[in-house]
Amino acid sequence: MFxxxxxxxCGLIGSSILKASIQKKISKNFFVFEKSKKYRSIIKKxxxxxxxxxxxxxxxKQIDLVILSTPMSEYPKFFSSLNKNLNHNSIITDVGxxxxxxxxxxxxxxxxxxxxxxxxxxxxxxxGPKYGNANLFKNKWCIIIKDKNVLKQKKVERFWKSxxxxxxxxxxxxxxxxxxxxxxxxxxxxxxxxxxxxDFQKKKNKNLIKFSAGGLRDFSRIAASNEIMWRDIxxxxxxxxxxxxxxxxxxxxxxxxNISKKENSKIIKKLINSKVVxxxxxxxxxxxxxxxxxxx
Amino acid sequence: MFxxxxxxxCGLIGSSILKASIQKKISKNFFVFEKSKKYRSIIKKxxxxxxxxxxxxxxxKQIDLVILSTPMSEYPKFFSSLNKNLNHNSIITDVGxxxxxxxxxxxxxxxxxxxxxxxxxxxxxxxGPKYGNANLFKNKWCIIIKDKNVLKQKKVERFWKSxxxxxxxxxxxxxxxxxxxxxxxxxxxxxxxxxxxxDFQKKKNKNLIKFSAGGLRDFSRIAASNEIMWRDIxxxxxxxxxxxxxxxxxxxxxxxxNISKKENSKIIKKLINSKVVxxxxxxxxxxxxxxxxxxx
Numbered sequence: 001m002f003x004x005x006x007x008x009x010c011g012l013i014g015s016s017i018l019k020a021s022i023q024k025k026i027s028k029n030f031f032v033f034e035k036s037k038k039y040r041s042i043i044k045k046x047x048x049x050x051x052x053x054x055x056x057x058x059x060x061k062q063i064d065l066v067i068l069s070t071p072m073s074e075y076p077k078f079f080s081s082l083n084k085n086l087n088h089n090s091i092i093t094d095v096g097x098x099x100x101x102x103x104x105x106x107x108x109x110x111x112x113x114x115x116x117x118x119x120x121x122x123x124x125x126x127x128g129p130k131y132g133n134a135n136l137f138k139n140k141w142c143i144i145i146k147d148k149n150v151l152k153q154k155k156v157e158r159f160w161k162s163x164x165x166x167x168x169x170x171x172x173x174x175x176x177x178x179x180x181x182x183x184x185x186x187x188x189x190x191x192x193x194x195x196x197x198x199d200f201q202k203k204k205n206k207n208l209i210k211f212s213a214g215g216l217r218d219f220s221r222i223a224a225s226n227e228i229m230w231r232d233i234x235x236x237x238x239x240x241x242x243x244x245x246x247x248x249x250x251x252x253x254x255x256x257x258n259i260s261k262k263e264n265s266k267i268i269k270k271l272i273n274s275k276v277v278x279x280x281x282x283x284x285x286x287x288x289x290x291x292x293x294x295x296x
Numbered sequence: 297m298f299x300x301x302x303x304x305x306c307g308l309i310g311s312s313i314l315k316a317s318i319q320k321k322i323s324k325n326f327f328v329f330e331k332s333k334k335y336r337s338i339i340k341k342x343x344x345x346x347x348x349x350x351x352x353x354x355x356x357k358q359i360d361l362v363i364l365s366t367p368m369s370e371y372p373k374f375f376s377s378l379n380k381n382l383n384h385n386s387i388i389t390d391v392g393x394x395x396x397x398x399x400x401x402x403x404x405x406x407x408x409x410x411x412x413x414x415x416x417x418x419x420x421x422x423x424g425p426k427y428g429n430a431n432l433f434k435n436k437w438c439i440i441i442k443d444k445n446v447l448k449q450k451k452v453e454r455f456w457k458s459x460x461x462x463x464x465x466x467x468x469x470x471x472x473x474x475x476x477x478x479x480x481x482x483x484x485x486x487x488x489x490x491x492x493x494x495d496f497q498k499k500k501n502k503n504l505i506k507f508s509a510g511g512l513r514d515f516s517r518i519a520a521s522n523e524i525m526w527r528d529i530x531x532x533x534x535x536x537x538x539x540x541x542x543x544x545x546x547x548x549x550x551x552x553x554n555i556s557k558k559e560n561s562k563i564i565k566k567l568i569n570s571k572v573v574x575x576x577x578x579x580x581x582x583x584x585x586x587x588x589x590x591x592x
Contacts, residue, residue, distance in 0.1 A: 219482055224574035234554075245551070259538065291422040
């Protein structure tokens with residue numbers, strides 16, 4: 001499919017792409033640009049074929065697919081090297097979690113280069129190549145942003161399909177709106193709940209952590225996700241985030257009123273409604289129906 | 297340990313107590329009072345020894361342990377029967393998720409009866425005896441409220457220990473405060489997030505559910521929990537809930553400001569801080585460290 005793939009940034013996602021691409025024989029050669037010595041020493045052990053670039057210079061000429069998989073705030077660092085050295089036939093793609101910001105960023109890239117944007121909906125609370133997982137994208141959505149270069153878009157689609165992803169084409173605006181609610185807001189809420197528990201623990205001098213199995217623990221897992229990645233997402237999807245937070249706060253105020261006034265039928269209606277959503281999520285295969293009694 | 301145990305209300309928790317008690321041979325006889333015909337027909341299949349009471353009358357004389365495991369709002373229904381018929385040597389216990397309210401309720405119970413309060417920190421998003429699980433309490437906390445009748449308190453402790461629980465003694469005030477943050481607020485937040493996603497879906501006419509794997513799905517599981525049980529908890533722990541919601545909203549407003557003004561160091565500090573809590577939760581064995589890449 002490709003001759004020379006370059007993965008820039010080889011954390012959880014980058015290293016999972018690398019492992020899956022090697023397994024599926026998607027390229028003849030695999031290049032990695034990764035600044036962390038620790039990460040490089042882990043990646044070296046994956047496969048002897050992997051070649052490490054220490055600089056992004058003339059050696060870029062041979063690359064036919066570049067995958068940006070650093071945190072989004074680092075993408076611009078690579079643009080001048082890409083502009084100078086990348087072959088115009090090659091394709092750039094990325095794994096960033098927001099897209100409207102990247103459309104603006106693209107202006108800084110040479111017009112002769114093609115950047116087909118993608119967003120694999122997969123990940124975990126852990127970071128780094130230590131957790132790299134060849135099956136990370138299997139049966140997961142990968143969102144591709146509709147591109148004017150149809151041929152190159154198709155090639156990026158085939159790339160993700162060969163890693164096991166299911167493809168959906170979206171425009172940047174829809175993408176950022178949808179994921180502000182299905183992913184970005186839930187992460188913010190998880191972080192906020194952990195902060196609230198910490199504040200409460202300090203204020204009341206009680207050990208809460210010990211009793212976190214009743215709900216808090218599930219949020220703590222989500223709130224252990226990479227801080228640079230999530231800072232970038234919250235900042236870059238600012239407008240949608242603020243709209244989502246406002247809607248969440250309005251609903252929380254209503255809930256507070258329901259509790260305060262013991263409004264029985266209103267609260268029961270809401271609690272039952274949640275089950276409808278749960279059923280839809282299971283029927284759309286976004287989760288399994290098997291009950292969770294705690295992970296062991 | 298006992299001769300005749302009676303479980304009033306045999307949903308997920310009651311049926312799990314029943315299964316575990318039979319397995320551990322905690323009593324000679326096992327009685328169940330359960331109003332749902334559907335539930336009774338499921339429970340019948342557990343074991344031939346189980347006896348069903350259709351009324352709580354003179355047949356209560358023989359019972360030496362009563363376990364209230366209906367939603368808390370139903371407890372008072374049984375008090376007049378218990379007052380009239382229960383032997384003064386026997387013990388009442390319960391599995392309610394809030395305790396200060398039950399201390400008030402106890403006044404309606406005859407002074408000659410002993411109610412040692414307990415709260416096993418275990419459960420799931422599913423309801424009913426279909427999911428009854430003999431291992432539900434294994435290695436989980438069970439909170440026992442300090443009782444004036446030390447002998448009977450010890451007996452209830454032994455009961456839960458024999459089902460596999462680890463025991464902690466608390467006063468009702470501490471109990472309700474701690475669980476308002478570790479359990480009740482997380483559930484409310486999960487319900488509120490699902491409500492917000494529903495509102496957003498309606499408002500923007502976008503299919504969110506399809507893309508819920510990025511965070512929303514984990515909340516939807518928690519928000520599928522039993523509505524009667526959670527209505528009771530929210531209402532009965534009202535004062536602590538409102539304090540917790542207020543603290544949560546204050547923190548969320550701060551987060552919104554951090555995002556809106558792109559306050560980098562402030563937000564990074566919070567996101568890193570969450571990882572500290574996560575590590576404590578794992579080191580205190582409230583969760584496992586194995587990364588979650590989605591349930592399959």
